[in-house]
Amino acid sequence: MHLSRLKLRDFRNYVRLDAEFGPGCHVLLGNNAQGKTNILEAIYLLATLRSFRGCGGAQMIRQGAKGYFVGGSVEGQGVSEIKAYWSPKERKLSLNERPIRKLADYFGVLRAVVFCSEDLALVKGPAQGRRRFLDLLLAQTIPGYLPLLMRYAEALRSRNALLKQPVVDLVELDGFTQELVLAGESLITARQDFVPALAPRVQSAFRRIAVESDELALHYQPSVTGDFAVALSQSRARERALKTTVVGPHRDDLTLLVNDRAAAPYTSEGQKRTLAIALKLAQAEHLAAVYGTPPLLLIDDVMGELDTRRRSAFLPLLQQSFRAGGQVFMTCTEENWPRQLSCELLRWKVDKGHLAQWSE
Ligand SMILES: Nc1ncnc2c1ncn2[C@@H]1O[C@H](COP(=O)(O)OP(=O)(O)OP(=O)(O)O)[C@@H](O)[C@H]1O
Numbered sequence: 001m002h003l004s005r006l007k008l009r010d011f012r013n014y015v016r017l018d019a020e021f022g023p024g025c026h027v028l029l030g031n032n033a034q035g036k037t038n039i040l041e042a043i044y045l046l047a048t049l050r051s052f053r054g055c056g057g058a059q060m061i062r063q064g065a066k067g068y069f070v071g072g073s074v075e076g077q078g079v080s081e082i083k084a085y086w087s088p089k090e091r092k093l094s095l096n097e098r099p100i101r102k103l104a105d106y107f108g109v110l111r112a113v114v115f116c117s118e119d120l121a122l123v124k125g126p127a128q129g130r131r132r133f134l135d136l137l138l139a140q141t142i143p144g145y146l147p148l149l150m151r152y153a154e155a156l157r158s159r160n161a162l163l164k165q166p167v168v169d170l171v172e173l174d175g176f177t178q179e180l181v182l183a184g185e186s187l188i189t190a191r192q193d194f195v196p197a198l199a200p201r202v203q204s205a206f207r208r209i210a211v212e213s214d215e216l217a218l219h220y221q222p223s224v225t226g227d228f229a230v231a232l233s234q235s236r237a238r239e240r241a242l243k244t245t246v247v248g249p250h251r252d253d254l255t256l257l258v259n260d261r262a263a264a265p266y267t268s269e270g271q272k273r274t275l276a277i278a279l280k281l282a283q284a285e286h287l288a289a290v291y292g293t294p295p296l297l298l299i300d301d302v303m304g305e306l307d308t309r310r311r312s313a314f315l316p317l318l319q320q321s322f323r324a325g326g327q328v329f330m331t332c333t334e335e336n337w338p339r340q341l342s343c344e345l346l347r348w349k350v351d352k353g354h355l356a357q358w359s360e
């Protein structure tokens with residue numbers, strides 16, 4: 001699978017960009033603030049309809065413009081044309097000229113894994129980031145997971161809106177509770193089954209890149225351990241007081257332990273970074289294993305931050321990607337990727353919102 005064409009209009013600092021890419025390793029070179037990360041952001045947006053910077057649509061519209069357009073052609077088994085337009089007033093998403101109404105029908109056209117500085121929040125930040133990481137990978141690999149997640153989110157929204165009313169209609173609350181329990185129990189089961197399968201991949205990646213021989217453990221930490229319906233009824237007083245649903249999969253976490261201690265408060269910055277990269281390497285390796293072809297790898301400036309050992313941890317993944325005809329986009333301010341990278345690098349110059357093939 002590879003992205004053969006990318007078209008941007010009024011996206012970030014790009015007025016217009018039309019680029020064609022083959023498979024292989026594309027290196028986007030340029031000074032700071034020229035638009036390197038913006039290109040990765042646009043590609044990731046085509047894959048997940050989200051920014052990896054955690055910002056909303058409005059921030060991605062070029063200053064002074066009304067809306068942004070991001071389009072792309074994905075070549076895998078056949079060619080898929082994706083078009084996404086976003087403005088505060090209008091959102092359009094189409095696949096092969098057909099409007100997409102259900103997100104689940106779209107998801108998976110382009111599979112991508114991003115390595116970026118925001119990944120550190122997976123270790124340092126709140127549970128939400130780790131839940132998103134889990135949900136994305138589950139949605140990328142298990143058909144039916146995304147619709148389930150959306151069903152749960154919808155029931156949760158309605159239930160929370162009701163809990164905010166001055167007088168709560170108990171019959172209505174019961175209806176939303178039933179829907180929440182149905183979707184929620186399936187989410188819990190899917191996560192429970194998946195984390196033990198993912199853990200060895202993360203541990204193996206961590207072992208390859210960690211400097212010390214630290215032991216990593218990864219556990220699913222559900223908000224509800226027994227019966228979800230019972231837990232909800234037991235939390236009635238608290239949810240009435242707080243006017244929101246206080247238990248359920250929307251409060252789940254993924255516990256990260258290094259040498260049996262919680263990772264966030266006890267590890268160094270370097271260990272945190274190693275752990276964050278291990279999670280992402282595991283995501284990429286899992287996708288490659290499930291689909292038999294590697295996902296697109298979007299590597300944002302990560303090479304510059306890493307020592308030689310951790311840089312070389314990327315090599316097997318990159319090499320596997322080349323062998324399988326995959327595609328990698330790497331951004332750098334200077335040529336600082338591993339020397340052992342034996343493949344042909346396709347160099348691009350990014351300068352003030354313009355992308356051009358590199359010429360010496
Ligand atoms: N909505 C927007 N409209 C116009 N310009 C924007 C918008 N959002 C960001 N920019 C501009 O895009 C540029 C940053 O682009 P980007 O983050 O891709 O830089 P970069 O090349 O990755 O730099 P670095 O090497 O520092 O990471 C900045 O000049 C910023 O002002």
Ligand SMILES: [Mg+2]
Binds near residue numbers: 038300301331
């Ligand atoms: Mg950048």
